[in-house]
Amino acid sequence: MDDAELEKIRKARLEQLKAQGGAGKASGGGIPGGGEQAQRQQQEAEARQAMLNQILQPEAADRLGRIRLVKEQRATEVENRLLMLAQSGQLRQKVTEEQLKELLNAVAETKEEEKIVVSRRKGWADDDDDDLFDL
Incomplete structure (x- = not known):
């Protein structure tokens, strides 16, 4: 296109x-200003x-769309960075798929991975407590 x-x-x-907005106001339904x-x-x-x-070149836009299906937050971060680069005049030509991959890797490296820490409470059958019952 x-x-x-x-x-x-x-x-x-x-x-x-506009037509839908006018019909909604005439019927009195919905939230005012919504x-x-x-x-x-x-x-x-x-x-x-x-x-x-x-x-974006079409291939890069397609890739970004596929990423959005899997990780919407990551796609939004990449889009924000691309728009910031474009607005600051740092982009001289359309972004290729390879450049998009590099940008994705850069975003992935700066993003801290979430860690899940499991702390277990000692139960009644722990080996460490066996010495308390020695007579």
Whole structure:
């Protein structure tokens, strides 16, 4: 899809949301202002996706989408880093799949792994307590 097609889709979706928002207000249902907030979040998500489409090659975007299916938090972190790099002017060209892999490895290395520590209470049958019953 090119930018013109995406813009047409966005406009159609925006009109659809406006129509739904107007119908909800006329019927008196829903939370006041809730439709505006949902619409704003939708617009922000669309703007974010449009920026990502501009800075990612299709293969890299597909990989990021697959990562989102498995680890949504990691995909969000990578997206945030990509957007930050783009806004600061550090990206000179579209990000390739290989560059995305490098960025994923960098995010994975900086992320601390969670550790699970199991502490067990001593039970009545522990060997350490056997010497207490010697007569």
